[in-house]
Amino acid sequence: MKTVYLDNGATTKVDPEVVKAMSPYFIEKYGNASSTHHKGQEVKMAMEEARHVIAKSIGAKDNEIFFTSSGTESNNWALKELFFSNPDKKHIITTKIEHDCVLNSCKLLEKLGAKVTYLDVDEEGFVSLEELEKAITKDTLVVSIIHGNNEIGTIQDIKSIYEICKKNNVYFHTDACQSYTKTELSAKNADLITLNAHKIHGPKGVGALYIKKGVKIVPFMHGGGQERGLRSGTENIPGIVGFAKAVKLSMNQKHAKKMTELRDYFIEEVLEISDVILNGPKGDKRLCNNVNISFRYIEGESVGAYLDTKGICTSTGSACSSHTLEPSHVIMALENNPERAHGSLRMTLSRFTTKEELDFTLKELKKIVEKLRKISPLTKIMKRL
Amino acid sequence: MYSKKIINRFQKPKFAGEIKKADAVGEVGNVKCGDIMRVYLKIDGDKIKDIRFKTYGCVAAIASTDYLCEIVKGKTLDEALKITSKDVVKKMGKVPTIKLHCSVLAQNALKKAIKKYRKKRR
Numbered sequence: 001m002k003t004v005y006l007d008n009g010a011t012t013k014v015d016p017e018v019v020k021a022m023s024p025y026f027i028e029k030y031g032n033a034s035s036t037h038h039k040g041q042e043v044k045m046a047m048e049e050a051r052h053v054i055a056k057s058i059g060a061k062d063n064e065i066f067f068t069s070s071g072t073e074s075n076n077w078a079l080k081e082l083f084f085s086n087p088d089k090k091h092i093i094t095t096k097i098e099h100d101c102v103l104n105s106c107k108l109l110e111k112l113g114a115k116v117t118y119l120d121v122d123e124e125g126f127v128s129l130e131e132l133e134k135a136i137t138k139d140t141l142v143v144s145i146i147h148g149n150n151e152i153g154t155i156q157d158i159k160s161i162y163e164i165c166k167k168n169n170v171y172f173h174t175d176a177c178q179s180y181t182k183t184e185l186s187a188k189n190a191d192l193i194t195l196n197a198h199k200i201h202g203p204k205g206v207g208a209l210y211i212k213k214g215v216k217i218v219p220f221m222h223g224g225g226q227e228r229g230l231r232s233g234t235e236n237i238p239g240i241v242g243f244a245k246a247v248k249l250s251m252n253q254k255h256a257k258k259m260t261e262l263r264d265y266f267i268e269e270v271l272e273i274s275d276v277i278l279n280g281p282k283g284d285k286r287l288c289n290n291v292n293i294s295f296r297y298i299e300g301e302s303v304g305a306y307l308d309t310k311g312i313c314t315s316t317g318s319a320c321s322s323h324t325l326e327p328s329h330v331i332m333a334l335e336n337n338p339e340r341a342h343g344s345l346r347m348t349l350s351r352f353t354t355k356e357e358l359d360f361t362l363k364e365l366k367k368i369v370e371k372l373r374k375i376s377p378l379t380k381i382m383k384r385l
Numbered sequence: 386m387y388s389k390k391i392i393n394r395f396q397k398p399k400f401a402g403e404i405k406k407a408d409a410v411g412e413v414g415n416v417k418c419g420d421i422m423r424v425y426l427k428i429d430g431d432k433i434k435d436i437r438f439k440t441y442g443c444v445a446a447i448a449s450t451d452y453l454c455e456i457v458k459g460k461t462l463d464e465a466l467k468i469t470s471k472d473v474v475k476k477m478g479k480v481p482t483i484k485l486h487c488s489v490l491a492q493n494a495l496k497k498a499i500k501k502y503r504k505k506r507r
Contacts (some may be wrong), residue, residue, distance in 0.1 A: 207494065213411040299419060302395070309392060318419060325483070327419065342419045375401040375447065377412065377423040377439035 001311040004357045008199070008289055009150055009178060009348035010315055014242070021245035022203065025238035033235045034226060043237045050244035054195065054208055057247050060187035066209045066227045067240050071177040071196035072101040072210040075144075076172045077231075078192045079105040079219035082142050083114055085218045089141035095119045095127055096333040097154075098146050099175060101327075115139070121333050124281040125154030133164050142171040147193075148179030150347060151317060151330040152280030153290025155183055162189045171215065177207075181250035182259075182288050191215050197239065201350070202246030206239035221240055255351040260287040265356045266291055273369055279344055289349040292317075294331070295369050297378040300345040306368040312361050313320055317344040336351040339378075387444055388479045394505025395444045400454035409505070413490055420446045422494040424454070428502060438491070444478045445477075445484035446481055450491040452476045455482045462499050468492060 223232025317328025
């Protein structure tokens with residue numbers, strides 16, 4: 001059975017070119033970047049070159065990029081350590097559609113005395129700039145808003161958000177794990193930006209945090225003082241080298257264009273199925289690789305499990321697939337409709353996705369939805385309404 | 386996550402469907418919690434002559450309803466009432482822990498149908 005991988009929002013396959021770039025850093029160039037001898041210095045140079053690639057990709061200075069172990073670590077660092085570094089301000093503003101690592105960091109900070117505002121979003125997942133501005137008080141320390149949403153693909157207007165933050169003297173952090181290299185991202189539009197490698201065909205276990213010069217923040221990881229004292233721990237050199245190679249390969253605008261075309265074709269075709277809802281917006285305010293559809297009367301988990309038997313990998317916002325047994329908080333934020341959240345299926349493309357793979361998926365998807373609807377007790381009830 | 390056995394049953398349930406002139410119908414669950422099971426019974430004397438179901442839910446919800454149907458078909462109503470979720474889970478084989486709660490619901494739908502049937506007959 002051939003695999004059709006449509007879960008690139010979860011992770012991506014590592015580009016063979018990236019593996020090639022990484023491979024010398026295991027057996028030949030194995031030094032510790034903190035060592036002063038030649039084995040240490042050769043990897044330090046490679047690391048600094050990689051830092052430069054990533055800095056350049058968002059128009060930052062090299063010394064504003066800090067390598068971490070993941071997007072999750074970068075988000076934890078940004079929120080928790082801004083809070084601990086700035087004890088005079090206790091208010092954090094975020095949204096109801098953030099990744100769990102942001103929401104759960106906020107929940108911890110609430111226990112430690114923070115006041116957190118979770119902004120609503122409109123039916124397409126956009127934050128209201130007016131509501132954001134209204135929520136800012138004299139006590140507000142930071143606004144943290146995800147750039148491209150991981151579930152529904154909504155891309156926020158971070159340029160305008162940052163203008164509001166700057167005007168009010170509030171830090172702005174954005175989680176750009178999903179949007180990085182897929183849409184324009186500039187260090188000009190945020191004080192802190194979370195990046196990672198494994199969503200862009202780089203290796204797992206490496207991320208970065210962009211911290212604008214002047215931001216008052218303390219380390220999250222304490223130790224030997226790596227990363228200019230702000231992130232201790234021996235640097236993951238193969239990972240960092242692979243990260244930079246992945247960025248170089250992904251920045252090609254051709255990839256985004258190809259994914260956008262395939263995404264729009266796929267969305268149009270799926271919307272041909274009766275009683276479906278597209279979650280998130282259409283057009284250029286949507287991540288170029290994201291498709292998220294709710295199928296009425298049935299559960300996304302069942303659809304996903306069925307597709308899996310055909311070799312097709314997807315993911316769902318249905319409660320049944322989560323550890324908490326709660327349906328997707330992102331889709332519930334669009335509309336308080338559990339059936340829509342339970343019935344959602346996310347299909348995320350990559351630059352390696354082909355039209356043939358999407359056509360195969362469409363064919364199977366149509367059959368599966370019909371089959372599951374036939375055995376659903378909701379089908380008739382709802383259709384009567 | 387799921388065993389092959391459960392996936393196969395989910396894909397090819399033996400008892401999915403409805404009974405047009407059912408002697409009793411029982412339904413449990415709601416859209417909010419993400420599971421709805423409806424069981425249709427054809428009863429002959431005190432025996433379950435036929436049973437069908439419709440389920441809205443995950444793989445475990447659909448497969449467990451089907452296994453329950455298989456267990457109780459041909460049994461008397463009293464025997465069917467004694468079937469527990471443990472019996473269903475045993476029949477299903479390895480069920481992911483997080484999915485155990487879905488496998489209890491089908492019995493409740495069956496019990497509801499039998500109770501309704503007995504009340505009607507009284």
